[in-house]
Amino acid sequence: MSFASMPRQDLLLAIESLARDKQINRDIVFESLESAIAKIAKHKYGEEFNITASIDRKNGTIHVKRLFDVIESPDALGEEYDPNTMLTVSQAKKYADKPQVGDVVEDALPEPEFGRMAFQTAKQIMTARVREAAKEREYEEYKDKIGEILSVKVIRSEFGNVIVGIDEDPENRGKFRAEGYLKNSEIIPAEVNELLNPKPTDKNDKNRNTIRVLVLDVVRSNSGPQIFLTRTHPMFMEKLFVQEVPEIYEGIIKIKSVARAPGSHAKIAVETMDPSIDAVGMTVGMRGTRIQAVIEECHGEKIDVIPYSEDPAAYIVNAMQPAKVAKIIVDEDTKRAVVVVNDDQQSLAIGRRGQNVRLASQLTGWNIDVMNEAEEQEKRAKEFKEKTELFIGGLDVDEMIAQLLITEGFRTIEEIAYVDVSELEEIEGFNPELAAELQKRAKDYLVRVEQDYLDQGHQLGMSDDLLKFDFIKRPTIMKLGAAGIKSLEDLADLATDELVEILGEDTMSNRLAGRVIMKAREMAYGINQENE
Numbered sequence: 001m002s003f004a005s006m007p008r009q010d011l012l013l014a015i016e017s018l019a020r021d022k023q024i025n026r027d028i029v030f031e032s033l034e035s036a037i038a039k040i041a042k043h044k045y046g047e048e049f050n051i052t053a054s055i056d057r058k059n060g061t062i063h064v065k066r067l068f069d070v071i072e073s074p075d076a077l078g079e080e081y082d083p084n085t086m087l088t089v090s091q092a093k094k095y096a097d098k099p100q101v102g103d104v105v106e107d108a109l110p111e112p113e114f115g116r117m118a119f120q121t122a123k124q125i126m127t128a129r130v131r132e133a134a135k136e137r138e139y140e141e142y143k144d145k146i147g148e149i150l151s152v153k154v155i156r157s158e159f160g161n162v163i164v165g166i167d168e169d170p171e172n173r174g175k176f177r178a179e180g181y182l183k184n185s186e187i188i189p190a191e192v193n194e195l196l197n198p199k200p201t202d203k204n205d206k207n208r209n210t211i212r213v214l215v216l217d218v219v220r221s222n223s224g225p226q227i228f229l230t231r232t233h234p235m236f237m238e239k240l241f242v243q244e245v246p247e248i249y250e251g252i253i254k255i256k257s258v259a260r261a262p263g264s265h266a267k268i269a270v271e272t273m274d275p276s277i278d279a280v281g282m283t284v285g286m287r288g289t290r291i292q293a294v295i296e297e298c299h300g301e302k303i304d305v306i307p308y309s310e311d312p313a314a315y316i317v318n319a320m321q322p323a324k325v326a327k328i329i330v331d332e333d334t335k336r337a338v339v340v341v342n343d344d345q346q347s348l349a350i351g352r353r354g355q356n357v358r359l360a361s362q363l364t365g366w367n368i369d370v371m372n373e374a375e376e377q378e379k380r381a382k383e384f385k386e387k388t389e390l391f392i393g394g395l396d397v398d399e400m401i402a403q404l405l406i407t408e409g410f411r412t413i414e415e416i417a418y419v420d421v422s423e424l425e426e427i428e429g430f431n432p433e434l435a436a437e438l439q440k441r442a443k444d445y446l447v448r449v450e451q452d453y454l455d456q457g458h459q460l461g462m463s464d465d466l467l468k469f470d471f472i473k474r475p476t477i478m479k480l481g482a483a484g485i486k487s488l489e490d491l492a493d494l495a496t497d498e499l500v501e502i503l504g505e506d507t508m509s510n511r512l513a514g515r516v517i518m519k520a521r522e523m524a525y526g527i528n529q530e531n532e
Helices: 008-022 027-044 074-080 116-143 189-196 234-244 279-284 286-297 312-319 343-350 352-365 373-395 398-408 413-418 421-425 434-461 474-482 488-492 494-505 510-525
Strands: 050-055 061-071 086-088 104-109 148-160 163-166 176-183 211-217 226-230 254-260 265-272 302-307 327-331 336-341 365-372
Touching: 008 027, 008 510, 027 050, 027 061, 027 116, 027 327, 027 494, 074 086, 104 163, 116 211, 116 327, 148 176, 148 189, 148 234, 211 234, 226 312, 234 254, 254 279, 254 352, 265 279, 265 312, 279 286, 279 302, 286 302, 286 327, 302 312, 312 327, 312 336, 312 352, 312 488, 336 343, 336 373, 343 365, 352 365, 365 373, 373 398, 373 413, 373 434, 413 434, 434 474, 474 494, 488 510, 494 510
Parallel strands: 061 086, 176 226, 265 302, 336 365
Antiparallel strands: 050 061, 061 104, 148 163, 148 211, 163 176, 211 226, 254 265, 327 336
C-alpha cells in the first residue's frame, strides 16, 4: 500500500479534516505526515542518508529527496567526512548545474512503497505528532485564559475533586474541547455535595450542572495540559463584579482588595477618582441588584462593600463594618492596629469565630486587634509599665525620667540612642548635659545587648552571617539556632515548609518563609528569584 495510490485531492481533504478535527494548524499535519514518510524512506534506502519528504500543499504531490552537503575535499574534513551525506563539487555536478562549496544538493528518490508494517509505523508517527500538537495548542490557548472566568459543565467527580467540561461542542453535546479540575479545596463548602454528586442533565434544561469558575493555573503534563480551576479564590469574586458592574469593567471604579471566607462572608474595597460617583452604591446596585447576582453565584456568601482609603486608620475603620469603631491606634512601622469598640460592638467586630476581624486584616494587610475600652486601658497600662521598667534598667534612670521619656513619645532605647540630641534637650526639665548622658547610656546599652546576643549565638555554634541576618527578628534567629540551623547556608538550603515547621505557623507564614529563604539564598549564594 502506498500514499501514491491515494488520489491527491483525497489526501489533501484527509489532512484538512484531521487538522479541523484536532483544531490544529494544517501545516502541523502536513509536517507530521512528511516526517513519517521520511522515516519509512530512510528504512528503505538507508538510515545513514539524510532523507527528507515534502508534500505539495496545492496538489498533494509527494517528493522524497536525499540531501548532500557540498564540500571542497574529504581530506580537509578528516574524520568528520561522511560520504553518505557529503559530496565534492565534482560529484555534486551529477545533481546540480553549478554546485559550490556550502550548497545543499538534492537527489530525488522514488516514493517508497508502504507495506502493512510501514503504513502502521507512519500512522503511529503521525498520530503521536498530531496528538502532541493538539496538547500544545490546548496548553497555549488555556494558558492565556488564566485569571478569566469560564462557564463549564460538571461531568463527574474523582477522589473528592470535580472534573468539568470546558467549551462544549454546540453540534455534539457532551463533547468538550478540554477538561478542568476543581479541587475540593477550591469548591465553596456549601456546594460540595451538590457538585460531587451532580444530577443527570435534563435535555430540556441546558443550564443544569453549569457553573462559573476562574482559571487558576494551567500546567503541562504527559496526558495534556491540566487546567486548575477555583470558585473560592478572591479573584473569582473580583472577576464576577467586573462582569456585573459596568463601571468596574470600564475602570471608573477600581477594586482595591478582596478578602473571602468562601460561602460565608466576604469584604471588597472599592474606590473611584470621580467625586461625583458613589463607588459603594454603584457596586451594590439599585436595591442590591448587582451585588445580589454575585451573592447567588457564590452560594449566598454575605458581601460587605466598603470604600477604600489611603489613610490606614480610615481604611481599617471601614473594613471593620458592620461594627462601629470608637477609637483606633495604628503602628505604621509594624502595620499593627488596635481597634477599640464599645462593649455592645465587640462581638460584632470580632465576628463568629473571629471571621470579621480576620477578613478585615486580610483586606487591609494590617494585623488588627479588637478590644473594648477596659481592655485597651489595661493594655496601655501594661505597655507603659513594661517600657518604664525597660528605660529604668537600660538607662539607669529613675522612674520619673523614664515615664517622662515615654510621655514624650519615645518607645524604644534605639530611638533615644539615635534621635537628634536636640529633641531630648527640648523635653521640659532636660538640659544639654542630661540629654547627652542619656544618649550615651542608650548607646552603651545597645552595645551590651548586641554582645550578649552574639555570645548566646556563638554558644549555640551559630555563624555571624546568620546572627546578623536582619531580614527576620533576633528571637526568631535564636529559635533557628536552637533547631540546628547554624549558618546562612543552612537557612538557604531549607524548603519553605521546613522553615514553617521549625518556627511554627504562628511565627512564620508560608509566604514569608519563601521570602526569607530567597533572601538567604541571595546573600549566601548570590541567587536571586530571577536566577532561580
